[in-house]
Amino acid sequence: MFYRVSTTVISPELSKDLNLTTTQLGLLSSVFFYGFALCQIPLGLVLDRFGARLVVTILNGVAVMGALFFAFAHDINQSFGARSLIGIGMSANLMGIMTLIAAWFPVNRFATMNGLMTAIGVLGNLLAATPLAFLAHTIGWRMSYLFFAGFNALQILCFFLIVRNRPQGLQPDNVFRENPLKGLKQILRLPSFWIIGVGAFFRYGCFLALQGLWAGPFLMNGLGVDIITTGNVLLIMGVGYMISLPIFGRISDYLVHSRKKVILPSFWAMALLNLFLVFCPREIRIEWIYLWFLAMGVASAPGQIMYAHIKELVPSPVMATAMTGVNLFTMLGAGFLMQIMGLVVEAGPQGLNQPEAFRPAWLVCSAGLGLSGMLYLFVPDSRILKNYPVNSKK
Numbered sequence: 001m002f003y004r005v006s007t008t009v010i011s012p013e014l015s016k017d018l019n020l021t022t023t024q025l026g027l028l029s030s031v032f033f034y035g036f037a038l039c040q041i042p043l044g045l046v047l048d049r050f051g052a053r054l055v056v057t058i059l060n061g062v063a064v065m066g067a068l069f070f071a072f073a074h075d076i077n078q079s080f081g082a083r084s085l086i087g088i089g090m091s092a093n094l095m096g097i098m099t100l101i102a103a104w105f106p107v108n109r110f111a112t113m114n115g116l117m118t119a120i121g122v123l124g125n126l127l128a129a130t131p132l133a134f135l136a137h138t139i140g141w142r143m144s145y146l147f148f149a150g151f152n153a154l155q156i157l158c159f160f161l162i163v164r165n166r167p168q169g170l171q172p173d174n175v176f177r178e179n180p181l182k183g184l185k186q187i188l189r190l191p192s193f194w195i196i197g198v199g200a201f202f203r204y205g206c207f208l209a210l211q212g213l214w215a216g217p218f219l220m221n222g223l224g225v226d227i228i229t230t231g232n233v234l235l236i237m238g239v240g241y242m243i244s245l246p247i248f249g250r251i252s253d254y255l256v257h258s259r260k261k262v263i264l265p266s267f268w269a270m271a272l273l274n275l276f277l278v279f280c281p282r283e284i285r286i287e288w289i290y291l292w293f294l295a296m297g298v299a300s301a302p303g304q305i306m307y308a309h310i311k312e313l314v315p316s317p318v319m320a321t322a323m324t325g326v327n328l329f330t331m332l333g334a335g336f337l338m339q340i341m342g343l344v345v346e347a348g349p350q351g352l353n354q355p356e357a358f359r360p361a362w363l364v365c366s367a368g369l370g371l372s373g374m375l376y377l378f379v380p381d382s383r384i385l386k387n388y389p390v391n392s393k394k
Contacts, residue, residue, distance in 0.1 A: 001124030026342025033335030035087025063089025115249030205333025240297025
């Protein structure tokens with residue numbers, strides 16, 4: 001999570017040191033997600049064959065190398081290559097941990113545990129806000145990246161030493177032995193897969209394009225907010241997202257026994273919040289900015305339940321392939337929307353000194369989220385969850 005959004009608070013320094021245009025800055029943030037996304041389809045096969053413990057460990061080693069290269073990058077090509085390596089290295093973390101959750105927990109705890117896992121991961125988002133802004137201001141963005149690369153190396157060592165693929169004595173189901181490409185044709189014929197994929201594309205794409213890059217220029221250039229306050233605003237957005245993830249997961253699992261009833265309202269809420277930015281004046285009180293970013297973090301959290309939703313709409317042998325496919329849409333959305341927002345804004349980095357310059361970007365997000373909400377009306381709810389015994393431990 002840290003690597004995904006770490007370019008936003010240091011975007012002015014990156015633009016200056018690497019001589020980046022607005023389009024290049026958007027592409028620099030996007031290449032992480034393109035590298036991440038391209039690994040998703042073959043990833044299911046590798047995870048099924050070798051297990052999450054080994055795959056996540058090896059790929060995170062690639063990510064640490066990419067972070068080191070990025071810290072020493074001196075031109076646009078070097079920085080692009082380094083960010084691509086980081087994206088490839090991070091590509092197994094989400095699906096690897098979902099594989100572990102599926103092996104260790106029952107169906108009616110999947111969304112709760114997935115939300116809790118993602119909430120813990122959001123600590124990386126928080127590190128990429130005020131702490132990174134403070135470190136970059138104190139020791140520079142390059143030394144900051146070296147520090148977090150070292151922290152990542154220590155963390156993945158602990159992961160390898162402690163984590164096991166499944167409880168002792170539990171044999172993997174057939175789903176873990178299936179080639180993830182085997183059921184691809186079946187999934188591609190399912191309209192709900194495409195609708196959930198579009199929803200994941202815009203939901204996470206708009207959230208990450210804001211938090212991962214464009215919130216920094218919008219707050220610092222468009223609204224005249226200083227770098228530390230910008231970090232604090234992003235921090236509160238991450239806190240809202242982090243706290244809400246397990247809450248909405250538990251509401252879905254235990255309270256309403258539904259995926260759709262929790263996911264659908266979040267699209268409308270995010271679309272309306274983006275419309276607010278369209279009309280945001282430069283003189284707005286900082287308290288309203290804090291409240292808006294907190295609300296956006298909360299509204300984005302139910303989208304994580306889409307992984308549980310697609311998992312419960314497809315046959316058991318193709319669950320992993322379906323979740324990996326949705327994750328492909330998720331990462332492509334983050335990369336594409338970061339880049340497209342850089343193309344539609346009305347000025348270069350030095351000319352983004354009014355909130356009006358960002359309006360086309362917020363309109364793109366609002367329209368995409370509204371479309372996703374309309375399409376999601378046609379997705380059936382999860383019957384498996386509704387019929388699952390509440391007290392079952394299996």
